[in-house]
Amino acid sequence: MITNMRPLTIAKLAEASGVHMETVRYYERIGLMPKPSRTASNYRSYGPEHVERLSFIRRAREIGFSIGEIKELLVLAEPGRTSCTEVQTLTAAHLGKVRTKIADLSKLEAILAGALERCLVEPAPVCPVLGMLASPRIPESVRSRRD
Amino acid sequence: MITNMRPLTIAKLAEASGVHMETVRYYERIGLMPKPSRTASNYRSYGPEHVERLSFIRRAREIGFSIGEIKELLVLAEPGRTSCTEVQTLTAAHLGKVRTKIADLSKLEAILAGALERCLVEPAPVCPVLGMLASPRIPESVRSRRD
DNA sequence: GATAAGGTCCGTAGTAACTACGGGGTCAAG
DNA sequence: CTTGACCCCGTAGTTACTACGGACCTTATC
Numbered sequence: 289m290i291t292n293m294r295p296l297t298i299a300k301l302a303e304a305s306g307v308h309m310e311t312v313r314y315y316e317r318i319g320l321m322p323k324p325s326r327t328a329s330n331y332r333s334y335g336p337e338h339v340e341r342l343s344f345i346r347r348a349r350e351i352g353f354s355i356g357e358i359k360e361l362l363v364l365a366e367p368g369r370t371s372c373t374e375v376q377t378l379t380a381a382h383l384g385k386v387r388t389k390i391a392d393l394s395k396l397e398a399i400l401a402g403a404l405e406r407c408l409v410e411p412a413p414v415c416p417v418l419g420m421l422a423s424p425r426i427p428e429s430v431r432s433r434r435d
Numbered sequence: 436m437i438t439n440m441r442p443l444t445i446a447k448l449a450e451a452s453g454v455h456m457e458t459v460r461y462y463e464r465i466g467l468m469p470k471p472s473r474t475a476s477n478y479r480s481y482g483p484e485h486v487e488r489l490s491f492i493r494r495a496r497e498i499g500f501s502i503g504e505i506k507e508l509l510v511l512a513e514p515g516r517t518s519c520t521e522v523q524t525l526t527a528a529h530l531g532k533v534r535t536k537i538a539d540l541s542k543l544e545a546i547l548a549g550a551l552e553r554c555l556v557e558p559a560p561v562c563p564v565l566g567m568l569a570s571p572r573i574p575e576s577v578r579s580r581r582d
Numbered sequence: 583g584a585t586a587a588g589g590t591c592c593g594t595a596g597t598a599a600c601t602a603c604g605g606g607g608t609c610a611a612g
Numbered sequence: 613c614t615t616g617a618c619c620c621c622g623t624a625g626t627t628a629c630t631a632c633g634g635a636c637c638t639t640a641t642c
Contacts, residue, residue, distance in 0.1 A: 299589070309590090310630060318628090329637055331590060344568050351568075352543055355628070365565045372562035376554050379564050383547040386540055393537045396499055400530040407523050415519035417526050418512045421494050422487070446618070457601060460621090465599090476608055478619060502599070 295333040305342035312342065320345060320355060320362075353382060442472075442480040452489035459489065467492060467502060467509075500529060 302309040315321040321342060324332045344365070348358045357378055364375050399420070406416035449456040462468040468489060471479045491512070495505045504525055511522050546567070553563035 297589075308630075311628085313592090314629060329590085331637080340569070347568050349628090351546065361565070361568065364562075365569070372554055372564075375562050375564045376551060379547055379551055379554075383544065383551060386544050386547060390537060390540045390544060393499075393533055393540070397530065397533050397537060399498065400526055400533060404523060404526055404530060407519055407526075415511075415522050417519075417522045418508070421491050421498075421508065422512070444619075455601075456619090458599085461600060476619085478608080496599090 295327075295335060296339070298332045298334070301332075301334040301338055301342065304339045305346055307342055307346050315342070315345065318355065320359060351382075352386060353378075357382065442474075442482060443486070445479045445481070448479075448481040448485055448489065451486045452493055454489055454493050462489070462492065465502065467506060498529075499533060500525075504529065 296304065298309050298312055302312055307315075312321060316323060321338070324334050324338065327333050341362070344362070345358055348361060349355075353361065360378060361375065363369075364371060364378075403417045403420050443451065445456050445459055449459055454462075459468060463470060468485070471481050471485065474480050488509070491509070492505055495508060496502075500508065507525060508522065510516075511525075550564045550567050
């Protein structure tokens with residue numbers, strides 16, 4: 289793939305990197321992607337380096353990094369940077385959040401599954417799910433962070 | 436707690452149900468909470484039934500139901516409704532989403548943890564985390580649903 | 583060369599579920 | 613009667629996009 293790559297239109301860039309066209313423009317607006325050069329008719333013109341950067345961004349988003357974190361990662365990924373430690377710090381923090389979320393969701397899973405099971409088993413004078421929601425306390429106070 | 440409860444101000448209602456005051460007004464705007472009666476000076480005035488409803492809403496939110504789902508649940512929870520089955524359907528669907536999310540996040544966890552571990556083990560000519568983000572494919576294509 | 587289809591431009595607004603702000607009226611205590 | 617706490621309302625900001633609409637531009641066909 290080291291062929292001669294002519295400049296890409298925004299749609300081609302979008303396709304090549306797996307990101308919607310509108311999202312590319314959005315990333316440009318918020319400064320996540322650089323302003324590209326333009327054709328005579330004011331069309332955006334991209335090169336392979338943009339595909340690379342945008343793909344990096346997409347993968348980082350898929351892994352759940354926020355835009356702010358990705359901005360940091362992109363700085364740390366700049367050539368000349370050898371520092372793996374800062375990236376590790378960011379990643380570890382993110383991993384912590386992921387684990388917290390998994391733990392929260394696992395509790396929810398247990399609660400929901402439990403209520404559903406009671407639905408099937410009990411004679412159910414009142415629906416167990418509704419009963420749970422109406423009751424003053426949910427077992428062990430599930431405090432799920434914002435979805 | 437079957438004492439005589441005089442009307443509550445919005446702040447009291449908020450405190451009693453564990454929801455922010457602004458959120459109460461927001462819920463009123465979107466029709467999740469009914470428009471309460473007002474005092475002579477146009478202050479909102481709430482009774483115990485509002486505490487109950489708002490608490491129900493808070494718990495349902497904590498369990499991860501969306502506002503739309505909660506609206507449905509509230510209808511199903513109306514007195515005279517015996518139908519547990521519709522609630523079960525909603526809950527089962529929600530449980531499915533929770534499980535999907537857990538599965539997605541577990542994959543992410545493995546990926547992040549793996550990269551972090553390689554950070555510590557390898558001599559690391561290039562940071563494994565950044566390498567992963569720069570490489571064309573992420574193992575097994577993690578397609579995480581929107582957070 | 584004309585015309586039609588499709589690509590791109592831009593700014594704006596909508597999404598979920600709130601949270602925060604600002605300028606104003608109201609109530610209770612000292 | 614003044615101070616501080618409370619409440620009113622509408623609006624805007626948050627996150628990460630997605631969608632819309634009207635105006636250009638390019639490419640293909642006739």
